[in-house]
Amino acid sequence: MLINIDFRDKRPLYEQVSGKIEDLILKGVIGKDEPLPSVRSLAIELSINPNTIQKAYSAMEKDGFLYSVSGRGSFAANVEELRPRKQKEFFLELDGLIRRAQDLGITISQILEHITAMQAVGK
Amino acid sequence: MLINIDFRDKRPLYEQVSGKIEDLILKGVIGKDEPLPSVRSLAIELSINPNTIQKAYSAMEKDGFLYSVSGRGSFAANVEELRPRKQKEFFLELDGLIRRAQDLGITISQILEHITAMQAVGK
Amino acid sequence: MLINIDFRDKRPLYEQVSGKIEDLILKGVIGKDEPLPSVRSLAIELSINPNTIQKAYSAMEKDGFLYSVSGRGSFAANVEELRPRKQKEFFLELDGLIRRAQDLGITISQILEHITAMQAVGK
Amino acid sequence: MLINIDFRDKRPLYEQVSGKIEDLILKGVIGKDEPLPSVRSLAIELSINPNTIQKAYSAMEKDGFLYSVSGRGSFAANVEELRPRKQKEFFLELDGLIRRAQDLGITISQILEHITAMQAVGK
């Protein structure tokens, strides 16, 4: 697994772990129905308490990122079904951010300009 | 003061308080050098312990939102000196958000479209 | 820990504590990523209230001297990243001091002489 | 009087006032035996409570910067008698500062260089 933990990060460990794995699933690095590492093996690899990994997996399952088959392990869910919800969440967050910008004296035009500039750079 | 505390909010109380007051200062509702409510009076008004309000005020002072004069009170700082920094912070946050969007399969064009749509509605 | 508190000192306790620990970190006595005493244990050792130690630690964290991981402990930051800023602060303070000296009728030559004398003594 | 008070300054008002006046005396702007403004007039000029000014004057008298003749007012002391003490204080402070510099990895040579550079600029 291409996961690295940052102990300086203020977020709880289990959230960091689940966040990283969710990214891998969303990016398609881990494909649909592909098996995830077992709780124990990942715990050893990251030298983290298994309880913490278990918590991360439970959170992801509740969030629909994976499904677990008792006795067989955990598997990545179908991303395509997840995307619309995540996209909706993204736009809500964007709306909030832009509303805040108004108070800072930033105009919509400036924001549009900034984003197109980003695009040009190929960021 | 137009502050209401949400006790169900998981953010710490002092952060809620400072956040609300920072907004008021950024929006100009509280003008430069205008006195803020005293630690004790605000504590009574919100029925929060004075120490908690003190913590919120200290944080805001370190962040440049206000200056406090022992024995006299606390006063709003000059927002204009604060804006550039806050705007930079905003754009950094925006950049992060947009980078995340790519992983979700959202194109820059879609984002630009969404924002111009917001603008049209006059939000 | 090699910390001793002077209760006659007019500086607040938390500042004395943070000052002493910052020195230890700057001098390298406490190395990068090395664990600091826990809030509670240091509180007991110095017979100071844990809240006061907590305040000292928080201040140091905001100042970049340490990073704390909730549930695990507090750890010394990388001093090398801190040095340049601290050095800049030093020279600013030096400038102020020397400017004051002029008003006292002390010439730059006298200052240079005094410092080289110090050096000779090996102080 | 050429005194301006900065309410953002963390030092108590009376200390700020005495500091400014001491500077004027040390610089010779206020000559030996020259009368200082009365407590009441200065209080009005700076719109500060007379008690605060009184406290500043008392501190300065205790420190030898002025002498007061009851019924006539306060007068600047002889600076020449004050200078040696103040100079000694300066060098002590300088010593402390330089000792601290060592911990930051700054060499004496660097300090000497910095000071001569200041001199060249005519700062």
Add this chain to the structure above:
DNA sequence: GTGGTCTAGACCACC
């Protein structure tokens, strides 16, 4: 066990 937040109540210097 750890750091972090909060309350209640006290004391201080300053104005």
Add this chain to the structure above:
DNA sequence: GTGGTCTAGACCACG
């Protein structure tokens, strides 16, 4: 009256 510091004791999430 004001801001600021400190103590004592409690509770929480995290690991």
